[in-house]
Amino acid sequence: MRAIQINEFGGPEVLTPVDLPEPTVGPGQVLISVDRAGINYADTHNADNSYLAPATVPFVPGGEVVGHTPDGRRVVALTGNGGYAELAVAPEPFVFDVPPSIDDVTALGLIVQGTTAWLLLRQSAHLEPGESVVVHAAAGGVGSLAVQLARAMGAGRIIASASSPEKRELALSLGADAAIDPAAEDLTAAIREANGGDRVDVVLEMTGGRVFDQSLRALAPLGRLAFFGMASREQPSHLDPRNLLSHSSTVAGLWLPHAFTKPGLVQRALTDLVQAATADTLHVIPGGEYPLSEARRAHEDMLARRTTGKLVLDPTR
Known part of the structure; x- marks a missing residue:
């Protein structure tokens, strides 16, 4: 069986093609014959052993698949x-049937990134109609779906916050009202300016470090920051x-595995997401398909932040 194995912790260079x-x-x-495997940012944390759940080498990475x-x-x-x-x-409890109307990339985009976006807005931030929302990494897998949701x-x-003009344009096309550069020297001021000078009600954040700090300062009284990752590796x-x-702020963390401990929650999220995707009101953005041999x-x-949307691996190549 062709696979990618990690024998020692490190960067992308430790992803090694093997026969197992x-x-x-x-x-x-x-048992699932894999048609496509999803790639998540969490996989990069697994590779260098900085993920919430410690890994033990050797192991085959990859937390989601679609197949038969x-x-x-x-x-x-x-x-x-x-x-x-x-x-x-x-x-078996983590295996879900895919309707014929849902393609492979959409199925993979919904099960982790879509569910995460749904939970961030519904469960962590308790978004209310009319509230302002900042979505960081808005062109990524979670962010692109969070903007639409x-x-x-x-x-x-x-x-929307995104690192390049092209990514900011994508976020605007998905429904964002404004798009800003997270590298702005004063990100707090940039967020407030994009909100007409006002503080914001909700922030979805997965970068950590200065982005977290300056986003927290941009919250309105009773505002909520939902934190679901630390891509910068900075505390x-x-x-x-x-x-x-000082502002009656709430900071909520979300790690998707915990959602499975609450009966019916993930199934409810997936049902909503599949219905929206089937109705063509929610779109997973294809971010690129790589041969299994090019996982590195x-x-x-x-x-390097060169990607948008949902990335997948093709195990036949």
Whole structure:
């Protein structure tokens, strides 16, 4: 079986093409012939062992796949690890049937990035109609869907943050009202200027460091910052209880695996997302398809911020 294996922790250079035995299927597990494997930013954290769940080498990365079961079901599944391969194993509760109307890239985009965006807005930030929302990394997998979902949920003003003019233009085309550069020297001022001088109600943030700190300072009283990643690998420095009290601010963290501990929550999110995608009101942005053998290049492109939308691997190449 062709696969990508990590034998030591590090950057994209540790993603090594290998031939491995087929995975063993245990009780309550499902074998999946992988048509496409999803690539997530979390995979880069797994590679250098900076993810919330520590890894042990050697392992095959990849937390999501779409493909077929031995009995012919077309499914999308969360695998934990093992997705960067021709065959993968997933726990039965994390395996979902894919309607014929949903293509592979959309299925992969919805199961992690779409669910994350939905949970950030509904569960973490409790977005109310008319509220202003800042979406950082708005051209990425989560961000591009969060912009669309915020619009559908009745957000009053959506401010997208993205690192290049092309990415900001994409965010505007998806429904953002304004787009700003997160590298602005005074990001707090840039956010407020994009909101007509006012502070904002909700921020979705996955960068950490200065972006977190300056976004927190831009919150209105009773504002919420929903934090779902730390792409910069930099710790925030402004998270002080006194700063939260000064504007009655809320900071909520979201790690998707915890959502599966609440019965029915992920299924509810996926049902909403699939319905919207089927109705053509929600679009997963294809970000590029890489051969399995070029997983390293995919990680390099993602870390260099050269990508948009949903990235996938083709295990047949």
